[in-house]
Amino acid sequence: MRISVPKELKNHEDRVALTPAGVHDLAGAGHQVTVESGAGVESGFTDATYEAAGAKIVENQGALWEEAELVVKVKEPTPAEYQFLRPDLTVFAYLHLAADPELARVLMESRTTAISYETVETDSGELPLLAPMSEVAGRLGVQVGAYHLMKPVGGPGVLMGGVPGTPPAKVVVIGGGVAGTGAAMTAAGMGADVTVLDISVPRLRAIAQESNGRIRTAFSSHFEIAELVSQADLVIGSVLVPGDSAPKLVTDAMIAGMKPGSVLVDIAIDQGGCFEHSHPTTHDDPVFKVHDTLFYCVGNMPGAVPRTSTIALTNVSLPYIRQIANNGPVDAARRNPEIQRGFNVFDGKVTHRGVAKALGVKLYGFQEATGTAYLEGNV
Incomplete structure (x- = not known):
């Protein structure tokens, strides 16, 4: 899979979604990992370190998004990045859509698959990707x-x-x-x-x-x-x-x-x-x-504290990124209910109960048998 790691645009967001160690793991499994130049500098990771780990470094943000099948971020896409959202793209990040109805609308209209770190949930109710942050x-x-x-x-x-x-x-x-x-x-x-x-x-x-x-x-x-x-x-x-x-x-x-x-x-x-x-x-x-x-x-x-935070995030996110990259987002969700619970928007529809309730929109369930969204009801 073609995985892209952009530089974060949010004010003083100095974290980066993957450490060089994470890149090395994914590249070693045969995935193409592209990192935007300078994305890891504030976390203490140079472009050269990423290249040595197997990443391709690009200067052009638009090209990085356009070639990606999976974009791995820390924070939600900013308005400057909305133009890059499209139906054949998966975004994996902290999205917090309940507090951002405009982003939710853009994700639905673009039909981007949006998987949110903070709603990936274990059977016991733990939130493994939210815990370290x-x-x-x-x-x-x-x-x-x-x-x-x-x-x-x-x-x-x-x-x-x-x-x-x-x-x-x-x-x-x-x-x-x-x-x-x-x-x-x-x-x-x-x-x-x-x-x-x-x-x-x-x-x-x-x-x-x-x-x-x-x-x-x-x-x-x-x-x-x-x-x-x-x-x-x-x-x-x-x-x-x-x-x-x-x-x-x-x-x-x-x-x-x-x-x-x-x-x-x-x-x-x-x-x-x-x-x-x-x-x-x-x-x-x-x-x-x-x-x-x-x-x-x-x-x-x-x-x-980007150095600490980036390492802590990669420690817990990498197994899920690996599953999505190896199987594609739909099959990964079929195989792992924790990932399926992370789905917030799929095929233009909100698929997480809490998000649907907060936004006042219809809730759609993720149908494992076909990988399509079906209407589950109002919340």
């Missing part, structure tokens, strides 16, 4: 939160762990999944007073056990969120509904009642965010004020 985002969320708690950047002047004789920062993490657990463990490691909210008691129990009781836990409800947020110095939002929009759990009234200078980091922003007033920001301009609080809502947080 969630780990990165959770830990980064605490780092950027700690930075914005400093007075010179608008914070209240609170040190995360305090010092002897002073109280530590109060950190509230909403959502105890991979990102939330990473955030909570990192904040606790910095000496903060940490509470995690979740609707799963087994998940809360696991966090309490993993942290040896250092992290407090609370069952998530409107009342508990309001109570804890009002006392917080830093709130991390890490709620995930696969494919669907994130629920708005922190309301305007709660935000208005927070301590002046408090910081809110919305890790769920790729899915629309879980705080009222959240909207995507960039690494160039990451924060904005709401009442007396500071919001951080960067949509590609792991792009700030």
